[in-house]
Amino acid sequence: MSATETPRATVAELAALVGGELVRGDGALQILRVMPTDRADHGAVTFVTRPEYIAKLADTKASAVILAPDLLERDDVDIPAQVAIIAAKKPYVAFAKAAQLLAKKVPAPVGVHASAVIEPGAEIGPDVAIGPFCVIGGGAKIGAGAVLYPGVHVEAEATVGAGSVLYNHVVVRHGCTVGARCILHPGVVIGSDGFGFALSMNEEGVPSHEKIPQVGDVVVEDDVEIGSNSCVDRGALGSTTIGVGTKIDNLVQIGHNVRVGRGAILVAQSGVAGSSTLEDGVILGAQSGISGHLTIGAGAVVLGQAGVMKDLEPKAQVAGTPAEPKRDFFRSVLRVGKLDSLFSRVKKLEALASREGSSS
Amino acid sequence: MSATETPRATVAELAALVGGELVRGDGALQILRVMPTDRADHGAVTFVTRPEYIAKLADTKASAVILAPDLLERDDVDIPAQVAIIAAKKPYVAFAKAAQLLAKKVPAPVGVHASAVIEPGAEIGPDVAIGPFCVIGGGAKIGAGAVLYPGVHVEAEATVGAGSVLYNHVVVRHGCTVGARCILHPGVVIGSDGFGFALSMNEEGVPSHEKIPQVGDVVVEDDVEIGSNSCVDRGALGSTTIGVGTKIDNLVQIGHNVRVGRGAILVAQSGVAGSSTLEDGVILGAQSGISGHLTIGAGAVVLGQAGVMKDLEPKAQVAGTPAEPKRDFFRSVLRVGKLDSLFSRVKKLEALASREGSSS
Amino acid sequence: MSATETPRATVAELAALVGGELVRGDGALQILRVMPTDRADHGAVTFVTRPEYIAKLADTKASAVILAPDLLERDDVDIPAQVAIIAAKKPYVAFAKAAQLLAKKVPAPVGVHASAVIEPGAEIGPDVAIGPFCVIGGGAKIGAGAVLYPGVHVEAEATVGAGSVLYNHVVVRHGCTVGARCILHPGVVIGSDGFGFALSMNEEGVPSHEKIPQVGDVVVEDDVEIGSNSCVDRGALGSTTIGVGTKIDNLVQIGHNVRVGRGAILVAQSGVAGSSTLEDGVILGAQSGISGHLTIGAGAVVLGQAGVMKDLEPKAQVAGTPAEPKRDFFRSVLRVGKLDSLFSRVKKLEALASREGSSS
Numbered sequence A, B, C: 001m002s003a004t005e006t007p008r009a010t011v012a013e014l015a016a017l018v019g020g021e022l023v024r025g026d027g028a029l030q031i032l033r034v035m036p037t038d039r040a041d042h043g044a045v046t047f048v049t050r051p052e053y054i055a056k057l058a059d060t061k062a063s064a065v066i067l068a069p070d071l072l073e074r075d076d077v078d079i080p081a082q083v084a085i086i087a088a089k090k091p092y093v094a095f096a097k098a099a100q101l102l103a104k105k106v107p108a109p110v111g112v113h114a115s116a117v118i119e120p121g122a123e124i125g126p127d128v129a130i131g132p133f134c135v136i137g138g139g140a141k142i143g144a145g146a147v148l149y150p151g152v153h154v155e156a157e158a159t160v161g162a163g164s165v166l167y168n169h170v171v172v173r174h175g176c177t178v179g180a181r182c183i184l185h186p187g188v189v190i191g192s193d194g195f196g197f198a199l200s201m202n203e204e205g206v207p208s209h210e211k212i213p214q215v216g217d218v219v220v221e222d223d224v225e226i227g228s229n230s231c232v233d234r235g236a237l238g239s240t241t242i243g244v245g246t247k248i249d250n251l252v253q254i255g256h257n258v259r260v261g262r263g264a265i266l267v268a269q270s271g272v273a274g275s276s277t278l279e280d281g282v283i284l285g286a287q288s289g290i291s292g293h294l295t296i297g298a299g300a301v302v303l304g305q306a307g308v309m310k311d312l313e314p315k316a317q318v319a320g321t322p323a324e325p326k327r328d329f330f331r332s333v334l335r336v337g338k339l340d341s342l343f344s345r346v347k348k349l350e351a352l353a354s355r356e357g358s359s360s
Helices: A011-017 A051-059 A091-102 A326-337 A339-359 B011-017 B051-059 B091-102 B326-337 B339-359 C011-017 C051-059 C091-102 C326-337 C339-359
Strands: A021-024 A044-048 A064-067 A084-087 A189-192 A217-220 A231-233 A239-242 A317-319 B021-024 B044-048 B064-067 B084-087 B189-192 B217-220 B231-233 B239-242 B317-319 C021-024 C044-048 C064-067 C084-087 C189-192 C217-220 C231-233 C239-242 C317-319
Touching: A011 A021, A011 A064, A011 A084, A011 A091, A044 A051, A044 A091, A064 A091, A189 A217, A217 A231, A231 A239, A317 A326, A326 A339, A326 B326, A326 B339, A326 C326, A339 B339, A339 C326, A339 C339, B011 B021, B011 B064, B011 B084, B011 B091, B044 B051, B044 B091, B064 B091, B189 B217, B217 B231, B231 B239, B317 B326, B326 B339, B326 C326, B326 C339, B339 C339, C011 C021, C011 C064, C011 C084, C011 C091, C044 C051, C044 C091, C064 C091, C189 C217, C217 C231, C231 C239, C317 C326, C326 C339
Parallel strands: A044 A064, A064 A084, A189 A231, A217 A239, B044 B064, B064 B084, B189 B231, B217 B239, C044 C064, C064 C084, C189 C231, C217 C239
Antiparallel strands: A021 A084, B021 B084, C021 C084
């Protein structure tokens, strides 16, 4: 593993990087790290994205702050005089870029470790790092600058794109493709068999299921990130695909022949059943589930733990099981919470009706 | 890894294999692969299991099709003259068998890799393949023809049956048993400790729990398949058992002392808490959960995300949390969706009653 | 791996160990194992913690039994004369301690395997065991007596405390800390990146998210146990912390900057979103979820599959999604089950009102 090094940038360089404007302060000041407003010190840049955090600025020891122009215009903004101010329209994105630049390089594999098993016919690009106990199958291709942490297996005929990072114990099974600049966290499995069986009984009436061979593959496009121990199954006949720039959290399940569009967000422990399609920019909350053979429209948002059982329109926002529009779900929750009183009211009406009935 | 090879069969051989009847066409025609109806080409067999897919047959380029006799008798079936027709009573099972035969062999470990650590006293059967970086403990038994992908650990006194395939990084902990012809996908853990603690407080009132040693084991019977990163915990004192032919999807949790019967189907991210029993043929939908110490009757079906809190009768079909009969669940969902109008109707009745009360 | 050995204790030693009283029997009798009441034999100690299991005692072949003093005073207790009786106030805790003492030692790695990669600058304490194919990064510290099973990776600058056991394929990423006497089951990932992105669009309107570098760490305190394939993400800027004595089951997800207190219990497949705090002794049921940025009060209990969307008071007991007090949840479930009849009753009232309206 290589030595660590400390990146740095001037305030002016930071402003340029994030597409912001240096509103106040010394552009030549050196910035070494990003930190939260209340813990930032000299040499740190901090950021404020929401009005409720403005108050913390009054006491900050940061050397610079990134915030939105509209926050800057508020009466209650009080930033100590020594703090340089960078105005950026999307301060959270700006912060992300600043943090990317200033993130300390951590140790990573360098070169190809002597213990790695690289089978004949594998193509290893320039500047690839392959850690101890990795296995690269015949016909596999590892693109330039890719980094494979210890214990990664890239099987025969599989491809890993340039600049991708595969962390410890990641498995890319045979014939699957991982694009460029992807990040696969420890324990991710790409291309294990989809869950396909012809349910059946044997002569004695005991369930006995026939396996449908899963002969498709997985195509993970560029700039995808997949969290620890998540699984993407190979297609039964065709491909399971994860679109450009999609981000998947830990312990997520993607079934066979699923098609995830570009820039989707799948939060931890969510799952998508076989043959469903998520269009661009869909957001799945934690522990939510999508049934099989559905289409989830672009930009739809599925709240945590929701269970989606039918197609969703683009930009739909749903909650509950079976999932319904978010607004309906929360109104139903309110109504159900008042059922006790409704039962009482109906009882009272019945008593009244019975009294009137007997009195008339 | 070995070279790939292409299996093939004649139409007549296929018909015999699937127990079907060659209704039309040249029995000597060579079939090389299975494909979906709309993408099939010369040399491919396709299949139709549902009426809604019949229309696609008119344009297929497949050399043969497998379908049910009753579909064949429909007026709207139009199959191009060059397509051989195999009638099979269970076309999906027939397709599974055809696909198994025709699935291209993919590269797999061959022989015992020099880097594998095989401890003294391990018994390795004939024709076993053990990939790089595997570890086999003392007293472990690996049956004839089993295939261990790279990074598999079979600990001391554990057993893997003949013909089983353990994919990358599978762990079978000490003393556990995996039957014959099982398939364990990457990252499966068999026999880690069950979650057993005596909850307690220390003298200062801080929770401090005593671990209950988990000294049982796991018995996975023959023909079981378990998906990526799923976990089966060892029994606290006795065994956790997975019955013959059960199929388990990815990221599934099986607690200690659970008994799963034969031919059960556990879909992704479902979980079964300690000491529960699933009888033969139970189906657990995705993300569903079974509480501890329950008995789920044979053939019961638990819908996705359901939470089962009491025993289920055989063939019960349940949904929701707490789980109730599927029919009741969906009726309640409908009723709750109409609560807004019910509240209005009650309000109107109250207004009426109050007017009458004041007018009388 | 070392040979197994059989621990043993006298009945008197057991009574002292568990803080109980030898009420009857020969204190010098040798006890070799713990077993369930109905399967126990000579040399075994068994235990009864609940009244409903008392009946099984009449036929037990155990040499000794541990049970609570109040059970002992019941009329229906019938224990064969040859069974020694130990009275202990917390019989389940007593059983845990007895089982810990008597658990058969199972084979485990001994010494440092020749295949392990230990980088320069790693500090390996005395009596540490490191199995085959482990990787220890530069500057990592492994405390005295720790046991690393095959395939464990402890990255640079990470720390594993004395006496901890890391099972197969566990990954402790760079700079993270695992305390003393912890148990991490196979496939656990400590310190992978938190799920942090600035959601954005590119010029073509396609979602394109900026990664927020995750530069914090994970601190797992002493006596923590974490189940197979569970994940604890590193903090974005600060630390994710797991308090002393907390027990986490399999397939659990802990987001970045989460703080779990002491002695918490997180059951299988539960998840905690970023920046939430669980105070001491919180219990999360299986498949439950905690939204981000919440505080869950000490001793709160979240039932299985619940979805918590706001802060909880200490000792709160909640169920459902969104989570509400357990009592309210189950009352609502009952009410919803009677909606059919309520709709009928309102309909009848309306018919009555309409008749009266027309008759008046």
